[in-house]
Amino acid sequence: GENVEQHPSTLSVQEGDSAVIKCTYSDSASNYFPWYKQELGKGPQLIIDIRSNVGEKKDQRIAVTLNKTAKHFSLHITETQPEDSAVYFCAASIGNQGGKLIFGQGTELSVKP
Amino acid sequence: DTAVSQTPKYLVTQMGNDKSIKCEQNLGHDTMYWYKQDSKKFLKIMFSYNNKELIINETVPNRFSPKSPDKAHLNLHINSLELGDSAVYFCASSPAGIDEQYFGPGTRLTVT
Numbered sequence: 001g002e003n004v005e006q007h008p009s010t011l012s013v014q015e016g017d018s019a020v021i022k023c024t025y026s027d028s029a030s031n032y033f034p035w036y037k038q039e040l041g042k043g044p045q046l047i048i049d050i051r052s053n054v055g056e057k058k059d060q061r062i063a064v065t066l067n068k069t070a071k072h073f074s075l076h077i078t079e080t081q082p083e084d085s086a087v088y089f090c091a092a093s094i095g096n097q098g099g100k101l102i103f104g105q106g107t108e109l110s111v112k113p
Numbered sequence: 114d115t116a117v118s119q120t121p122k123y124l125v126t127q128m129g130n131d132k133s134i135k136c137e138q139n140l141g142h143d144t145m146y147w148y149k150q151d152s153k154k155f156l157k158i159m160f161s162y163n164n165k166e167l168i169i170n171e172t173v174p175n176r177f178s179p180k181s182p183d184k185a186h187l188n189l190h191i192n193s194l195e196l197g198d199s200a201v202y203f204c205a206s207s208p209a210g211i212d213e214q215y216f217g218p219g220t221r222l223t224v225t
Contacts, residue, residue, distance in 0.1 A: 032212040034212070034213065034214070036216075038154075041219075042218060042219070043117075043203055043216035043217050043218045043219050044156070044203070044216045045216070046213055046214070046215065049212070049213065087154060089156060093212055099144055099146075099161060099168075099169075099207055099212055099214070100158060100161065100169055101158065101212075101214065103155070103156040103157070105153075105154075105155060106154045106155070106156075
């Protein structure tokens with residue numbers, strides 16, 4: 001079946017450093033790749049997304065890259081701050097199944113001051 | 114002015130009981146979803162409704178029954194609760210034909 005693999009499961013960085021989280025997906029028909037940030041006790045919050053016709057997208061300190069040939073995409077956070085600490089999830093849409101998203105296992109990011 | 118809201122936020126109940134979780138969105142979206150997040154934080158879709166019509170129905174026990182009275186509401190009813198149903202349940206919504214999904218704050222269900 002379709003799946004999304006996400007690495008690493010935990011990531012600890014010093015404030016100001018960069019953080020990179022990587023995901024691979026299995027469904028070659030996937031065309032939408034969102035990233036979510038989940039803080040403790042809250043729902044996942046959409047932070048950035050990319051579609052298959054674009055290779056890279058940036059929003060301030062956050063960027064996402066997509067390699068459709070290799071079926072992998074990555075989240076890059078620069079100049080990390082303690083408030084970036086959270087669990088991050090990648091996801092991939094599944095073919096033409098009406099908005100169905102398959103999520104990665106999550107990465108717990110800790111930014112140490 | 115919460116975009117996607119869920120009630121209750123916490124639900125503690127005993128095995129065998131029947132309970133409901135309610136979800137409402139004021140974004141004008143046509144599609145709503147229910148997700149289950151287990152103790153390892155894995156998020157998995159359960160159901161999706163588009164304009165009150167069921168469009169995604171994953172392999173979920175038939176003790177779980179979604180109901181959409183209108184496109185702004187999607188409720189989840191669970192019969193004969195089991196210990197393994199303990200999890201956080203999230204409602205989400207998205208505009209028709211667009212993939213961005215916006216999540217509610219979650220309902221933590223604990224079955225004892």
